[in-house]
Amino acid sequence: MERxxxxxxxxxxxxxxxxxxxxxxxxSAPLPVEELVAATEDDPERVELALGLLGERYHEGRSGIVxxxxxxxxxxxxxxxxxxACGRLFERPVQRGLSQASLETVAIxxxxxxxxxxxxxxxxxxxxxxxxxxxxxxxxxxxAGREDGAHGGAVKYxxxxxxxxVFGLESLSQLPRLDDLPGDVDDLxxxxxxxxEQRSA
Amino acid sequence: MIVRxxxxxxDAFEGPFDLLLTLVLKEEVDLADIDVAGIVVxxxxxxxxxxxxxxxxxxxxxxxxxxxxxxKARGLFEDEAAELSELEPxxxxxxxxRRLAEYRRMKEAAGWLAERLSSERDRFFRVGPAPFxxxxxxxxxxxxxxxxxxxxxLLAAEPPAVSLAHMELRFPPVAQFLERFRALLGRRSVFDxxxxxxGLSRAEQAIAFLALLDLRRSDEIRISQAAxxxxxxxxxxxxxxxxxxxxTNAWNVRSA
Numbered sequence: 001m002e003r004x005x006x007x008x009x010x011x012x013x014x015x016x017x018x019x020x021x022x023x024x025x026x027x028s029a030p031l032p033v034e035e036l037v038a039a040t041e042d043d044p045e046r047v048e049l050a051l052g053l054l055g056e057r058y059h060e061g062r063s064g065i066v067x068x069x070x071x072x073x074x075x076x077x078x079x080x081x082x083x084x085a086c087g088r089l090f091e092r093p094v095q096r097g098l099s100q101a102s103l104e105t106v107a108i109x110x111x112x113x114x115x116x117x118x119x120x121x122x123x124x125x126x127x128x129x130x131x132x133x134x135x136x137x138x139x140x141x142x143x144a145g146r147e148d149g150a151h152g153g154a155v156k157y158x159x160x161x162x163x164x165x166v167f168g169l170e171s172l173s174q175l176p177r178l179d180d181l182p183g184d185v186d187d188l189x190x191x192x193x194x195x196x197e198q199r200s201a
Numbered sequence: 202m203i204v205r206x207x208x209x210x211x212d213a214f215e216g217p218f219d220l221l222l223t224l225v226l227k228e229e230v231d232l233a234d235i236d237v238a239g240i241v242v243x244x245x246x247x248x249x250x251x252x253x254x255x256x257x258x259x260x261x262x263x264x265x266x267x268x269x270x271x272x273k274a275r276g277l278f279e280d281e282a283a284e285l286s287e288l289e290p291x292x293x294x295x296x297x298x299r300r301l302a303e304y305r306r307m308k309e310a311a312g313w314l315a316e317r318l319s320s321e322r323d324r325f326f327r328v329g330p331a332p333f334x335x336x337x338x339x340x341x342x343x344x345x346x347x348x349x350x351x352x353x354x355l356l357a358a359e360p361p362a363v364s365l366a367h368m369e370l371r372f373p374p375v376a377q378f379l380e381r382f383r384a385l386l387g388r389r390s391v392f393d394x395x396x397x398x399x400g401l402s403r404a405e406q407a408i409a410f411l412a413l414l415d416l417r418r419s420d421e422i423r424i425s426q427a428a429x430x431x432x433x434x435x436x437x438x439x440x441x442x443x444x445x446x447x448x449t450n451a452w453n454v455r456s457a
Contacts, residue, residue: 104308
């Protein structure tokens, strides 16, 4: 039986999209557009368009693999529908939650980083050594040089791409602005000043 | 109620309150590990068991807990205690309020992250080391075999013999010093060894000392020294005074 001839108009971006797809499958960390442009030796605009095409194809509810913009690049992840099955086979990077101390420490590093352990301890009021060590071990923060100092200052830490991926952030700018977070201590301030007045009187 | 006998059952400590205070003052218990709020709760529980309010006990407890809290606060801000104490009370209050606000914001941020972590619970992705980037291929420039041969020829050449001239030590024989000291003792019955060494090299000084020991061995001289590192006095046998002789013998016995 002869098949009827069909005129297939291939999208000119198809080949590029297939190449991008392959790169994203091989990568184990999000790939920034610049790296995709360098690898495909193609035009940045065309790469963005092809990523758009892939985004439509690998979409939540449409595919088991989802393309997302995360941690300053593009990466595949499992669709949320498949999370339960994935959980039976694999552990998430931060499966066993984070303690309050770890969360506060990682928040300080995310907002003020690169920062040192003494700086973290100064804000939290307790030593940050074990919290920092735990976060480094989990790959959520990493060393980022040292403070200036004659004999090499304290090690500075910053958050990693893994941090942004685990928390599903495109970049750190997605964190709520520090000024928008309630930090009012007006009542405490008044009480502190009242004490100060008594002492200076 | 006696506050000092208040029984405590905390994570880091179990026993009466006064023992805890003693251990804290002796720095055998780290105050940072002590839950002061737990102590307050325990006191309130004991207070509630009674019908009448024990004002004396309350007063004593307030003083002790306040002292404990102050110690704990100082411990937490050890390096900054001096810095803060230089401030005026108003400035210190403002600085404390600023820090509390900073911490409260970070606590809120931590809360936001905790919520985010929970909402992104079903996020699974590949984690692993990145594949290696390809090694750039190094292309060598066109090579001339003759230049390689020249280099090898250079390596094959016999290196010049290493001169050991600087390692040869030249010093006078012991006999020279033996003669010199004997001649000296012919003229003088006593001489100062150190002054005879002036102007000599270290090697010559060592040889002179060997000569001195040689003379002593053949019992031609007596050697005396008032104290370690003091000048060494050399005297002809039979010429030294009895006292010197005795002291020298004692010195020799000790040093032997």
